[in-house]
Amino acid sequence: MILFPAIRPSSREYHPPAIPITETRSEGGTTFRRRRGSLAVDAGVSLRFDVRPEADWEAIEAAWLDSDCGMVDLELPPEVWEPGAAPNLPGLQWRFIPDQPPQKSNDKEQRGRVNVTVELRAIAS
Amino acid sequence: MTVITGSGGQLRFNGTKVAKCKDFSLDVSRDAIEDTALGSDDRTFVSGLRGASGSATIMYDPDDTATKSLLNSILSDSSSAEQVEFVLNTTLGKAMKASALITQVGTPVSAGEIVACSVNFQVTGPIVGTF
Numbered sequence: 001m002i003l004f005p006a007i008r009p010s011s012r013e014y015h016p017p018a019i020p021i022t023e024t025r026s027e028g029g030t031t032f033r034r035r036r037g038s039l040a041v042d043a044g045v046s047l048r049f050d051v052r053p054e055a056d057w058e059a060i061e062a063a064w065l066d067s068d069c070g071m072v073d074l075e076l077p078p079e080v081w082e083p084g085a086a087p088n089l090p091g092l093q094w095r096f097i098p099d100q101p102p103q104k105s106n107d108k109e110q111r112g113r114v115n116v117t118v119e120l121r122a123i124a125s
Numbered sequence: 126m127t128v129i130t131g132s133g134g135q136l137r138f139n140g141t142k143v144a145k146c147k148d149f150s151l152d153v154s155r156d157a158i159e160d161t162a163l164g165s166d167d168r169t170f171v172s173g174l175r176g177a178s179g180s181a182t183i184m185y186d187p188d189d190t191a192t193k194s195l196l197n198s199i200l201s202d203s204s205s206a207e208q209v210e211f212v213l214n215t216t217l218g219k220a221m222k223a224s225a226l227i228t229q230v231g232t233p234v235s236a237g238e239i240v241a242c243s244v245n246f247q248v249t250g251p252i253v254g255t256f
Contacts, residue, residue: 008162051160051171082164109173110158 002067004094005059006077010050017043017092017122039091043122047080051113057104060116063096070098073125092122129214136181137191137210137220144189147241149181151211151221153252177223177248179211185232185240196242199230206249213256221254 017040024032049056067074073093076086096102100119107115136146156173186192198207206224213219229245 008164010160010162012163049162051158079164082162109156111173113158113160113171 001073001075002063003075004063004077004080005056006079007049007052007056007059008079008082009047011048012080013046014087015044016087017041017089039124041092041122041124043087043089043092045080045094045120045122047118047120049116049118051110052116054112054114057102057114057116060102060118061104064102067096069101070096074120076120089122091124093125094120094122095125097121129217133212133214133216135210135212135215136183137208137212138195139191139208140210141191141194143181143183143191143195144186145184145192147182147184149179149211151177151179151248151252153177177252178228179209179225179246179248181244181246183242183244185242195227195244196230196232198227209246209248219254219256221252223248223252224250 019038019040020036022034022036024034026032049060063074064070066072072095074095076094078086080086097119102116102118105115105117106112131148134146134149136143136149153175154177155175157170158173159168160171161168183192183195185196195207206226209223209225211221211223213221225246225248227244228247229243231243232240233243234240
């Protein structure tokens with residue numbers, strides 16, 4: 001378990017987990033839905049950290065590398081969820097998404113500070 | 126301690142005093158970049174880039190080299206900046222020196238009035254000097 005840095009994001013987008021369902025439609029127009037499991041999975045959260053010092057990026061990058069690029073579970077500190085509380089996700093663990101590493105952008109207006117975006121997904125592990 | 130007046134001020138262009146400068150101003154500003162995070166009740170900022178611009182009103186004196194040089198610089202095709210020195214007070218030696226681009230020259234001509242040209246500067250790079 002890797003501890004994600006305790007940095008409050010500038011913005012956050014969260015979507016709750018969902019039970020995998022496949023949907024088919026008959027020739028008559030009737031829709032059929034079939035559950036593909038019993039556990040709601042794949043909650044997601046997008047975090048944006050604006051105008052942060054370079055040290056914050058280094059901490060996030062270190063967490064990414066320490067997690068083996070998404071192979072190890074993450075513990076998200078309360079700061080990530082402020083001013084609210086962390087969602088209750090029984091059976092799920094937060095991880096980086098392997099093909100979506102954290103991203104850093106620099107802007108000349110920010111005099112060395114950086115903007116960082118992070119994508120995380122809660123999966124059953 | 127006393128305050129100073131503008132009578133001791135001086136505008137220098139490429140090291141030479143502009144003979145008849147009526148007034149000048151130098152505006153220095155710095156951006157404020159918001160870094161407020163979720164959960165904050167108050168906005169927070171960090172300092173961003175500094176920039177400066179200036180303006181001056183110069184009475185047209187065709188015999189003054191600095192005046193002519195300054196006014197003609199707007200017509201030059203050169204892309205290089207000029208050296209402009211804003212002297213707050215010659216006695217106290219208080220001055221701000223910077224490289225600047227001349228971005229505007231206005232030449233209003235009215236019967237019965239002196240020809241006073243308005244000049245705008247855009248400072249490029251740092252300003253040397255203190256208040």
